[in-house]
Amino acid sequence: MLIFDSPKTRREILLNSALSLLLLLAALAMFWPTCRAFFKVVISCNEGWNAFFSAAAVQTGICYPTPEQLITNNYPPLSFYFVGYIGWLLGDLILAGRLLSLLSVFLIGLFIGKLILKLGGSSRSAIVGGAFFIATMGFFFQKYVGMNDPQLLAECIMLGGALLFLKELDKDSTPWAGIGVMVIAGFFKHNIIMLPISLLLWLLLRGEKKMFAKCLLFAFFLITAGFVLCYYLLPQK
Numbered sequence: 001m002l003i004f005d006s007p008k009t010r011r012e013i014l015l016n017s018a019l020s021l022l023l024l025l026a027a028l029a030m031f032w033p034t035c036r037a038f039f040k041v042v043i044s045c046n047e048g049w050n051a052f053f054s055a056a057a058v059q060t061g062i063c064y065p066t067p068e069q070l071i072t073n074n075y076p077p078l079s080f081y082f083v084g085y086i087g088w089l090l091g092d093l094i095l096a097g098r099l100l101s102l103l104s105v106f107l108i109g110l111f112i113g114k115l116i117l118k119l120g121g122s123s124r125s126a127i128v129g130g131a132f133f134i135a136t137m138g139f140f141f142q143k144y145v146g147m148n149d150p151q152l153l154a155e156c157i158m159l160g161g162a163l164l165f166l167k168e169l170d171k172d173s174t175p176w177a178g179i180g181v182m183v184i185a186g187f188f189k190h191n192i193i194m195l196p197i198s199l200l201l202w203l204l205l206r207g208e209k210k211m212f213a214k215c216l217l218f219a220f221f222l223i224t225a226g227f228v229l230c231y232y233l234l235p236q237k
Helices: 007-036 045-059 078-090 093-118 123-140 151-170 176-186 194-205 209-233
Strands: none
Touching: 007 093, 007 123, 045 078, 045 093, 078 093, 078 151, 093 123, 093 151, 151 176, 151 194, 176 194, 176 209, 194 209
16 A cells, blocks of 8 residues: 555556546547448438549549539549549448548547657657547547548648658758648648648747748649649549
8 A cells, every 4th residue: 555655656547547548538439430430321411422523533534523513522632533542442432431531530649649749748648639639539520530521531641741841840851741741631621721831830930931931932832733733634524
């Protein structure tokens, strides 16, 4: 009993118990979304919409309707081709999108932990950050977990790009690869721009004006090149 009389020891026991409980909650939160991905149940009408354009991208190469058609597509193209070809390999487009979404949740949790470590946090803080995200998604945003939609996939790629961005900065080199990955993520889903904007503003706050200018210009160049490639390479009806 004397072992547990130390305040430091009691604190460690409480922290480890709380951490174990959080990991258990994260596992429980993901249990049903993981099982549901394999069931033929409707999660959202978005699934059919995404599957329709993924099938069109793979079968015809055309994932954008003409103005005369009574359907529209305001998403960037890469998710349709990526999910479409994986769905072609699996034989099920919706299952492919669901599995990618599930994988993205776990990878985002992992990347959050790595970002916490990169920014000076402890190993325990990294585990808490990643597990808290997974538990939150599984309990409160269950509709989006394991759904055939590119949102989480794009967020995962964007977060991976942010990690690469920070690693390259640590080596005192311009983060060309990190910027490239984040731009690619934007061509999977268009509404995830706050993370790269935050990183650019962070450079300014650190007083790295030259690095900020280089990163901004390179990102602008890649985005412009991406739009030009989409315009000239994507087949049109």
